[in-house]
Amino acid sequence: MAQHYLVCGTEDCKRNCQFYCNPCHQRLCKRCRDEHQKSQDTKDHEVVTYKQRKPQLPEEKCNLHPKRNVEILCKDCNVPLCAKCIFMKEHAGHQLDDLEEKYAEKVAFCRSEISKIQEHYLSTSQGLKKEIKEDVMEIKKTMDNIRNSIKAEADSLKELVDRVTSDKLEQANKIEETLLKTLNSQEKTYEDYTEYLEKLLKEFHSYKSITNFRVLFSDDFENLKIQSIPETTQPVLPEFTAGHFDKDEVSKLLGSINFPNIKPDNRRIKPMEKASTQLKLTGKQTRRDVEESDVKPTLSLSSSVTKVREYTVPGVDRVCHVSLGKSGRLWASNESGNLVHTDLQGDQLQKIRTSGRDEGYHTVTQDGDLIYTDRKNKVINRIKQDKTVTEFIRTGDWVPISIHSSHINGDILVGMIKIGEAKVTRYNKTGKEIQNIQRDNKEQELYKYPHYITENINGDICTSDLHKDAVVVVNKSGQHRFYYTGQGSKFYPYGICTDLLGHIIVCNGCFGNNSLDIIDQDGQFLSLLLTLQQWIQPCGVCADDESHLHVGQWKTKTVTVYKYLQ
Known part of the structure; x- marks a missing residue:
């Protein structure tokens, strides 16, 4: 399950937690961090970003001294000890280590x-x-x-x-x-x-x-x-x-x-490269701390969201879903079934009429073609780059409502419904059905109305389910991982996408409580990128190769591009 909103651990402080004091094992916001480092008692403490925190040693009582916690590791015996154990003759002259450090x-x-x-x-x-x-x-x-x-x-x-x-x-x-x-x-x-x-x-x-x-x-x-x-x-x-x-x-x-007289070559296996890191030394953090901390990508969430540009999509009155194509072109759709191909200058390149609604019913494939669901005829169509439209996949008794083309292997993920049931089906890029995901390991239904769908960098399938009021995440084998149900009292998930860091970004389309939520690939809430004060009803969202977010609005034909990583 998604975790609760992470707050500062200082008493009576409800602000966002951004930092962590390793000696105190306390979550801190920016203001409390500054006060913590100014205090005479804690100014020498090691304060790091929350993601770089050292894990706190789980509390466990000593077997020989039940009133004391173990906190020392005997290197010779490879056993945890309490402070009283080190004076026992069994460990006399042995080398001792800080158990929390070794943990x-x-x-x-x-x-x-x-x-x-x-x-x-x-x-x-x-x-x-x-x-x-x-x-x-x-x-x-x-x-x-x-x-x-x-x-x-x-x-x-x-x-x-x-x-x-x-x-x-x-x-x-x-x-x-x-x-x-x-x-x-x-x-x-x-x-x-x-x-x-x-x-x-x-x-x-x-x-x-x-x-x-x-x-x-x-x-x-x-x-x-x-x-x-x-x-x-x-x-x-x-x-x-x-x-x-x-x-x-x-x-x-x-x-x-x-056969030619040639010895077959072994397949080339690329050598494992060391991941590049870009970490900042915070407070009293040492070089060793950096080397032992998580490997960090060079990008991270920015403290603020910056508007990069804005463009309009001709032929739609609301931008419910956006699919980015090649050469800076995109496809956008509204709830009335209008599907428009345009460039970033707002020039219309193609427009077709579909049976789609306010859902993620189109996606661009690895080949640059667009595929979209036809819920009326229960088929998936393909629009080639020469603008011809052909039938690609028939879905039988199931109504296809959302679709995503995998950036990993070209597989096609389709959210489908029929009376009283819902599922996600995987096809390979030739259109052959290879997987159906409908229930968890307890035979409970995973989906009710999967109207937007995407895939994360680790292969997880992430679905906005409007009738469950949740983002449903399963792994590539179809096993349920977690639900995300928002941060406020009401959560109506609409457009969803992922970025190159594995973040899951989802539009909360609840009227009066609109936001653009971002969570990590384990369901941990990270931030509200956009809130009602900055934005009016975000509906469709996608991330481009430059790590910018293209966000479509419910009430206008406008798409706004934001920079949110640094």
Whole structure:
């Protein structure tokens, strides 16, 4: 579940928490931080940003002295002790460490390993899997050329070579089958490795958040290692050698299929690079603190939101949804079914009439085409860049209302409804259905009306569900992660998008309580980017490659672009 709004821990202070005092383990707002550092008692305390805080050691009583908390680690025995234990003869002369420091190191290690898996191992293995699919296409293309050559030879020899042609084609088919079988086996290798990485990722996540920190000092934890990415070989493509016409040697006349005398190369596995960091030393923070803290991207939330520009969309009276295309062009729609293609100067390039409403019913694919849902005919249509419209996917008995094209792999996510039911369906980029998400592990319905949908950088599917008054987030396997239900008394989620930091940004369309909420990928509320005083009813939102937000208004044809990262 999404956590409550994070506030300052100072008594009677209700302002936003931005900082953290490591010695006091206290949340602080900016004003209380300044006062904390001016106080004679706390001016030397280490105060850092909240995300750079050191984890507080969970309170646990000593087994031998139940009235005392453990706070020291005996390095020789690898056991936690209280202050009284260190005088026992069993630990005489042993090396001792601050238990909280060692606990923070273990948690930092978990975060580091999680980062490695997410940023290198998963992406690299998925890239190798994609390379195999490209090799499959290349093999098909090569074998097609070989078959055409065989047929051309056969045609010139007429009926004399018909019998031999059949044999040669069969030979080619068997070679192709063998090659594809090998590549399918390689693909399965990376699928199994990906499943292993996801399981290992869950283990590190569980260790990171575990309350029994003793487990972090167990042999099981110390033995956790990331297995190397499996190596596979690239296929060596066969070659066709044309024959010479000779009536007595018909078989030779049609040539032969051979593999070149080339040793297959191992697939290239990119080396793991160190993630770049850009951290500020705050207060008494040391270089060691920086090295042990989370890896931070170079971008972060800004303390203020800056208006960059504003443009209008011709042909719509309300901007309910925005899809960004290539070359600074975009698609925008209203609740009346008008779908308009325009540039940032407001020049209309194309306009069509659809059955869409105030929902996220269109998206731009990796190829630059636009696909949109037709709820009336229960189909998904494609608009190519030459402006032709074709039918792409039929959804059967289900009414498609929202859609998103994945930036990760090109998959298509569709929010659908029918009487009394709702679901999210995943199609691959060719339109083949590959996944349905409808219930959680307790067989409870996840969705009621998924009218906006997007995907996060970690593969999570994020959906605005108007009838649940919540953002519903599931992982790429369809397992429920959390609900986000806003910060005020009323929350009507509309447009939703994610950015390159994994933030989830959602429009709260509640009249009189309008806002643009931003949460992290674990459901933790971060900020209200826009509130009623600054904005009037945000409805559609999307993020561009420059980390700017394009926000459409409910009551006007205006789209405003904001800078919110620094």
